[in-house]
Amino acid sequence: MNRSPARTARRGLATALVLALPLALSACGGGDTDEGADGTTSITVGVIPIVDVAPIYLGVEKGFFKEEGLDVELELAQGGAAIVPAVASGQYQFGFSNTTSLLLAQTQDVPVKVVTAGVNATEDPSADMSGVLVKAGSDIKSPKDLEGKKVAVNTLKNINTTTTNELVRQDGGDPTKIEYVELAFPEIGPAVEKGDVDAGQVVEPFLTIGTQAGMTDLGSNFVAADPGLAVAEYFTSTSFAESDADTVEAFTTAMNESLDYAQAHPDEVKKILPTYTDIDESVVAELNMPQWTSEIDAESIEKLADLADQDKLFAKDPDVDALLP
């Protein structure tokens, strides 16, 4: 067979160009929204199937978004880490993410901007949406005993570890001696039960599932960080905030209405949960509800920034003022 090197080289270049094409294309993702004939604007919001986002489901059902001329499509994502890139690149117009992830994103120059509050912890450490589970009869009696132990969290180096560290610190323990491992929330309870890890930090509904199974809750890491902690927010990309200020304002208005409505109507929240989560009814009845408010708690966000800074999560200092509206 006789193959000329020049031809091979040409073919190589063609392959290279084909492979490089997505690189060039991805650089121009837009944040356009579709304007419907009747004047409604279609938006996509990235959310996670957890208790925290009940207000937006309730708001859509109640027509709060329709009133503002918004046609909302809710996209369920596996976790906040998948939502941030989708919003930053214009795939979704809005998203729900925990505060620490948003701060982290900002320090890495990911163009995100908070539009409104998402969910807050309670003020009561014994009735919060977050907690640290240990096996019944465990040697670990209080948070400081977590020193030198293996603790499961849903995401390493994020809100769950920084607040759990604070819980241990306040109890007089040294959080740097904790060994964290990453497990999905549903697997944390079974891993604690098996003794595979010594403790696990979880949020609702896994906290109630755990305590119903006889496990002990050492206390709320969120409340330890700050009573009523600003756990998560709704956000958009900085470019969308500038180019579509009207849509952002309409979303903020409808979202705030939804948050206040959810806070005032816990029974309706409990009714809507089974429509987008797999939470068992017996668990729903016992859930510790978070708090919803339309006020962004800037101090609380500063507090989370300080905790993350203390754990050396940031490459550079976050600019909380620039992140908030």
Added chain:
Amino acid sequence: MRLLTTLAYALALPIVLVVVWWFASAGSESVFWPPLSKIVGVFGETWNADRWTGDVLPSLARLAVGYLVALVLGVLLGVLIGLHRPVRAFCEPTLEFFRAVPPPVLVPVIALFLGYTGDTSKVVTIAVGCVWPILLNTVEGVRGLDEVMLDTARCYRLSAWTRLRQVVLRGASPQIAAGARQALSIGVILMVISELFGANRGLGASIVQFQRSFAIPQMWTGIILLGILGFLLSVLFRLVEHYALAWYRGLRQADRGA
């Protein structure tokens, strides 16, 4: 001269790709597609001594152990099944079934039995995924052995051990090597996947961690490092194969010449 041409052919495409990537991404403002220059810039500081000893080497050690377990197990069982027709008829459909199950779906199952954290479940995941191509190729290799040669060896009253080593294993070794090469790439994939569950350190876990904390250039360095390691492993494999199968190459050349 010939070596130079070979080298030029081997390096041309990678160089073109890198150059295209470098210039196509040069002015990129997107956080998620950082310029290659930036990625290269953070490579050194990202993969520092601590990451090598804490993440990369443990990952590679788990890969090595899992792969070797699969190799020993695969060849042992493969010879046993390949040499005995009834055993083969008995096992083969079942083996094909297990081979068809994608190993990544077994990760949660393995984690359930062997614990979510720790090295055991990860090593077992790698071994379980790697064993099938080795096992099935060994069976094929042993089955395809020349009957006359086996009988001749028996007639010469070679001991069972010598027959196994010099006739069976040697005769099947080209096939075993083909299976082992397939298994190596599966092993690298599983090394990463096994660290997505219940891990805090490791090469795969680091890449996910970078992605979660939006350290995108660092994430890219991890992906590039994985590619380089995979490439080096395959070069290493070829070297071993080159020496182990020297007789086979000689045989084929002789055949062709005849």
